[in-house]
Amino acid sequence: MKLSNIVAFAQQIAPFDLAEEWDNVGLLVGSPEWEVDRVLLALDITPDVVEEARQKGVKLIISHHPVIFSPLHTLRPDDAAYLLAKYDIAALCLHTNLDRAEGGVNTALGAALELKNTTLYPEDFLLVGEPQEPCSAEEYAAFIKEKLHAPSVRFTAGTVTRVAVSSGGGGEGVELAATYGFDAFVTGEMKHHQYLYAKQHGIAAFDAGHFSTEDVVIAPLQNRFAAEFPTVKFLISEANPCPYRAV
Template sequence: MSKAVKCQQVMEALERIAPKRLAEEWDNPGLLLGSPAQEVHKILTCLDVTDEVVAEAASLGADMILAHHPMIFKGIKKLRTDLPLGARLQKLMVHGIAVAAAHTNLDTAEGGVNDVLAKAIGLTDIQPFAAKAEEGAEPTLGRIGYLPESMAIEDFARQVKENLPVEYVRLVRAGDKAVKKVALCSGAGAEFIAKASFLGADAYVTGDVKYHEAQQAVEMGIHVIDGGHFGTEFPVAAVLAERLREELSGLKGEVEVVTDTLSRDVFAVI
């Protein structure tokens, strides 16, 4: 077997892609399971560390999983292997699989989740828009950009659906206004609806929109397209794998980076 890289080298590459300083205070990115000193021959990138992803990693011979969502958010007081998280951690340790996460730091980072989403749905002249932009030089959680040509909101909603890994999107239609300027925030970003409206966006793309948040959007005159949490974030897994390959290519050790292709949204329409 060829010489592997160290887990610490993978974490250093991840830091270059998505610096931890960009993470929100409540977040928990970084190395969550494993040792910086362990050898890594194969990495699996994914959105969530589910049982299916752990099984996929084990079957592929991966010794590290790099996820967007941290599998550990809060302190663990009991490690019960009869419960889902404990059982999952046990399987990972049995197979010697390290786990790391890049969450809100990857949302915010240039070329991260929000930039991937913006490009996927056809935006150009993409710029950051959310809170941190007002404070200084760091990137921000959300993005705002433009469609090449104005279009009806229904047509844009179909374009979003066709370019994301989803079976459907939910449309909050705020009148007959055409769409040209679009704001977005991947995952659960309804908190920025008012910000997007203030910045003059015709439409806002995010996930996990609640009823009263949709009402607020209509009152403000901004269309909303809810592409789901999974749909707006899963595309970054493949892009992250490619970025890692580039960052790790100059190292003396060899490491293979593969992407989860089995995960699906937990929601379905019946």
């Protein structure tokens, strides 16, 4: 299978023009003319993930976070981008375009949290919906931790009846959640002033960690690519676990 066909399908499910202007998405390493029969999916392309791909005979890694983001001032032998080029492994990165896309990261996060009556607001990086049953913030924090396999969940007090989610570093979405009249907000990173805002406005806000709120998209993404390209083997990386622990 030519890599160009996989890139074209990625364009269909997460159009590159949905990405933020500052973002770097698409085929970042490799040639669209390369032949591909094994693909690895991971949230991040780290040196460990590249080595896993090399050992498994993979010629393409599809990731959420761009392997090349800021301008490269140096390129060393232990850098992931260097290793990709060294081993002729391509990198296809779907970042904020996948956050915004229908069936993308926020859609997957809402599904993992079993939200019902959901609506996606792509421009705001939000998906909104309702929990299966209203509950307290303490109960919902435990539910989030279980469903996302999160090391920990930080939260503010409140009651959960209408939920807005914004994966990864979406803490600023707490203000939009308040504007839209939601009483709960789930994200992957919140700053101190955002917790204060949530408390002041009566919002039960939940920080479940960047990795845990985004890694939920990898399995659905694997299924979509595998259904479109049945002759190509799509694998989920075993070398890209959550990078931190909690006590």
